[in-house]
Amino acid sequence: MGVIQGHTNGQQNRAKTNGDAGISRQSAPADGGKLIVLTAPLTETIDHAGYFIQMGMASMPIWMEGVLNRKYPNWRDVELNDDGTARYMPAGTRLLETSLQREFKAEDMVACLPDDLHKFIGPNTRVVAVSTHNPLGVTFAAGVYTSIFGSSKMPINSHYARLMFKLIKENPYRDNFKVIVGGSGGWQIIQTDLYEELGVDCVVEGRSESLDTLELFRRAIRGESLPREIEVKHPTTREGILFPDKRTTFGVVEMTTGCGRRCQFCLPDLNPQIDLPKDQIMKAVRANVREGNKQISLATEDMFIWGQVHTETPFYFPNREALIDLYTDIVNTPGVEHHVLSHSTIAPAVVDPLLIKKLSDVLLPKSPIHLPYLSSDPQKKALTPLIGLETGSIAMGKKIMPSKGVPFSIEDWPSVVIQGLTVLNQNNWFPAMTLIVGNPDETDDDVKATLDLIYEVERRGLFAFFIPSVFTPLHDTRMEMKKGVTETMQLTPLQWQLIMKCWKMNLRPGQNSWWAPTAWRVGALALWMHKLRKLNGPNFKWPLFMFSSVMSEKMMGRLGKIYVGKPIKVKSRKELIAGLKSHYLQYLRADNGDLPQDYVATPATRKTSMALPVLS
Ligand code: B12
Numbered sequence: 008m009g010v011i012q013g014h015t016n017g018q019q020n021r022a023k024t025n026g027d028a029g030i031s032r033q034s035a036p037a038d039g040g041k042l043i044v045l046t047a048p049l050t051e052t053i054d055h056a057g058y059f060i061q062m063g064m065a066s067m068p069i070w071m072e073g074v075l076n077r078k079y080p081n082w083r084d085v086e087l088n089d090d091g092t093a094r095y096m097p098a099g100t101r102l103l104e105t106s107l108q109r110e111f112k113a114e115d116m117v118a119c120l121p122d123d124l125h126k127f128i129g130p131n132t133r134v135v136a137v138s139t140h141n142p143l144g145v146t147f148a149a150g151v152y153t154s155i156f157g158s159s160k161m162p163i164n165s166h167y168a169r170l171m172f173k174l175i176k177e178n179p180y181r182d183n184f185k186v187i188v189g190g191s192g193g194w195q196i197i198q199t200d201l202y203e204e205l206g207v208d209c210v211v212e213g214r215s216e217s218l219d220t221l222e223l224f225r226r227a228i229r230g231e232s233l234p235r236e237i238e239v240k241h242p243t244t245r246e247g248i249l250f251p252d253k254r255t256t257f258g259v260v261e262m263t264t265g266c267g268r269r270c271q272f273c274l275p276d277l278n279p280q281i282d283l284p285k286d287q288i289m290k291a292v293r294a295n296v297r298e299g300n301k302q303i304s305l306a307t308e309d310m311f312i313w314g315q316v317h318t319e320t321p322f323y324f325p326n327r328e329a330l331i332d333l334y335t336d337i338v339n340t341p342g343v344e345h346h347v348l349s350h351s352t353i354a355p356a357v358v359d360p361l362l363i364k365k366l367s368d369v370l371l372p373k374s375p376i377h378l379p380y381l382s383s384d385p386q387k388k389a390l391t392p393l394i395g396l397e398t399g400s401i402a403m404g405k406k407i408m409p410s411k412g413v414p415f416s417i418e419d420w421p422s423v424v425i426q427g428l429t430v431l432n433q434n435n436w437f438p439a440m441t442l443i444v445g446n447p448d449e450t451d452d453d454v455k456a457t458l459d460l461i462y463e464v465e466r467r468g469l470f471a472f473f474i475p476s477v478f479t480p481l482h483d484t485r486m487e488m489k490k491g492v493t494e495t496m497q498l499t500p501l502q503w504q505l506i507m508k509c510w511k512m513n514l515r516p517g518q519n520s521w522w523a524p525t526a527w528r529v530g531a532l533a534l535w536m537h538k539l540r541k542l543n544g545p546n547f548k549w550p551l552f553m554f555s556s557v558m559s560e561k562m563m564g565r566l567g568k569i570y571v572g573k574p575i576k577v578k579s580r581k582e583l584i585a586g587l588k589s590h591y592l593q594y595l596r597a598d599n600g601d602l603p604q605d606y607v608a609t610p611a612t613r614k615t616s617m618a619l620p621v622l623s
């Protein structure tokens with residue numbers, strides 16, 4: 008290993024334009040090909056330029072690829088090993104590889120990029136296994152933006168995922184092998200029934216560690232027919248989760264599975280709540296560094312549950328010492344230059360503000376994200392976890408996410424969001440917060456309540472990147488059968504206003520979010536004139552004018568064209584704590600203050616909150 012090759016634009020274009028002709032001329036690999044070939048779409052594998060490049064590609068339609076090319080002319084460059092295999096792959100692909108190696112020989116399988124499939128698929132190949140995150144772009148956020156932009160609804164990521172499937176389908180040895188797809192986006196193929204078109208034999212839902220997954224591969228290798236769709240069991244213990252010993256895209260290393268807050272629309276929450284052993288996490292971090300990765304990101308639904316799963320303390324009271332210890336060791340691992348946060352919830356920032364401060368001290372120096380207009384850090388560094396806001400409506404919150412803010416009541420959700428964001432911003436955390444527009448049975452009052460919260464954030468000078476998305480009933484969630492908005496035409500003026508207000512606010516830090524201004528502000532009006540007026544209907548007009556600042560919002564409000572929001576009563580942290588169930592107080596840390604005056608910390612408080620968990 009060592010030589011780094013680049014996939015040039017030319018090479019990628021060849022795959023794109025030459026199609027069939029290029030493929031049929033390719034000769035068989037000298038060794039007859041590998042028994043099992045693993046791959047993933049190029050756009051889900053690249054990891055330079057940070058998370059935003061992949062998120063942008065999930066949301067921007069293919070006709071906007073030029074914007075991406077101009078900003079990142081080398082985005083297609085990936086590193087290969089000397090033998091042509093991929094130097095790094097998404098964590099899911101790496102996990103699958105590790106899982107399969109329990110049964111099959113390492114020399115019988117490879118993980119490679121789609122452009123290199125022809126080097127490894129030959130007469131000996133029996134399985135091509137694809138891992139995919141979001142192949143058709145029909146998930147939250149991704150789908151709606153491409154449809155707003157019109158003409159082609161195909162997101163860039165989907166385009167490249169389809170190219171990969173085409174290469175597999177047209178491979179000269181296709182009749183000899185089965186195509187098995189897995190990963191968090193597999194359900195999109197099941198729901199759209201694109202098996203034939205994409206050339207997929209079987210979609211696996213669930214983790215590769217499952218023994219059912221191994222059995223499926225055995226069957227494929229024996230040439231037996233496979234079910235179109237199979238659900239495999241999720242491990243229920245820490246020991247059941249494997250860790251790859253190779254480099255992953257973005258240095259993703261799993262930290263937890265499941266969540267525990269039980270939001271109705273959530274898929275990952277259906278998995279068992281597990282926090283993974285520190286020694287395994289550290290091993291995977293070191294494996295990434297060993298193979299040249301300088302960045303690490305811990306995959307989790309909520310980083311704050313780690314160290315507090317199945318302890319005597321409820322998981323929503325974070326284990327401060329354990330978290331600081333873990334993150335300190337990660338960022339101090341020799342070779343780790345960058346660390347990026349993934350998902351979290353906001354209530355922990357209200358529960359333990361000092362934890363946020365201490366984590367900032369540890370994490371900011373290694374954050375690759377700079378927000379000069381927002382950050383008070385001398386180097387202008389910032390932390391940007393992904394946090395679900397979803398709705399500002401208490402009534403809607405009760406229906407879709409009654410435990411989102413625990414230990415606080417969902418009745419206090421708007422106050423939890425404001426107080427949490429205040430703590431986060433003070434410590435240079437500027438989260439990307441997702442919102443769901445068009446929830447089933449959403450009323451104008453629900454949307455107004457969310458707008459009130461967004462305007463309150465603005466009034467208080469707080470900042471989050473708000474990412475609204477149209478409700479998509481995700482397969483297998485508790486809301487699978489519910490219907491929300493299915494086309495942008497159906498969005499009401501208030502729903503449009505919420506979407507456009509969020510994006511208008513996101514543009515405040517200007518040049519730091521390269522894709523937002525490019526994608527949203529430049530030419531918004533011109534685009535509306537040419538295309539969007541017809542596509543998105545009349546309800547879009549004033550929200551777009553508001554977004555483009557053609558007139559002040561006050562004036563638009565006076566004319567009755569938009570809703571300008573009303574101030575909300577926000578409880579202080581002390582008031583929020585005063586409203587907690589009394590037995591929760593023992594889990595709060597006295598050094599954060601705000602405890603009721605007559606409250607005396609008990610030994611139980613000190614014991615549970617100071618204990619380091621035995622995790623390895
Ligand atoms: C890290 C991460 C990202 C990163 C990096 C992604 C990457 N390419 O590596 C970034 C920030 C870029 C990202 C972007 C997006 N993400 Co994301 N992401 C995650 C996160 C936190 C971890 C993913 C991960 O690596 N997990 C660890 C690996 C090991 O798990 P895994 O991939 O699922 O693999 C397991 C199984 O699926 C299975 N498996 C995997 N592949 C295969 C293949 C076969 C053949 C088999 C049998 C089994 C199998 O086995 C593995 C375990 O053994 C998850 C949440 C989560 N906890 O999973 C969300 C998540 C996957 N992302 C999600 C979404 C919505 C997105 C975006 C669309 C967001 C957006 N609007 O921009 C984009 C799409 C990006 C794109 N290219 O299109 C959703 C998925 C929804 C869906 N597809 O239905 C999730 C679940 C978050 C959520 N709570 O909603 N994401």
Ligand code: SF4
Nearest residue numbers: 266269270273276308
């Ligand atoms: S807080 Fe997030 S991860 Fe947890 S259940 Fe709710 S949506 Fe899912």
